Amino acid sequence: MAELRPDRSRDAAFAWIAAAATLATILVAHVAPARGPAPQPIALSPAEDPGCREWTDSCRVCTRDADGVHCSTPGFACQREALRCSAR
Template sequence: MQAPASPPSDAKAPMPPSPNRDGLVAWGVAAVVVVTVLIGTFAPSSHGRSGPSSSADDATCAEWSDGCTICQRHAEGLACSLPGIACVPQEQHCLRHSGG
């Protein structure tokens, strides 16, 4: 019986991925996620969270909407729903006045 042939001396085995490179990629991804969250948290928004200003200023209006969000006046303050993903706001109008 013959011994198995050895690979030629110029053939190279594939190099395993470097753990240093993997760690660098992981830190890069983590940094991008953190920066994105910080920008979303601290960037000024172009829309108010207190609801439509004209109806919110009207003390007799208990519930109002702009077609995307519905806001209600409670003893604790204002409560507004979140708009749908593809909602286009319309003119704000009062849905229900306090006292009926």
């Protein structure tokens, strides 16, 4: 069996050290708590906003009352837009 030259074993040791350091860095990055600004609350869509009584997407109108949510039927050639609250 051939013996390894001393410089090859040293190179292998450095490769293992580099791999271990890389793995440790990745693990610490995933385990350490995030240090940034506090997350901002996600804006609610009008359908999820309890203060919005009526909303539309320019195709149908939805209303919220004591019985729940009721939406109209969209027209034949409707082109939807972003939801927006039309009555609070």
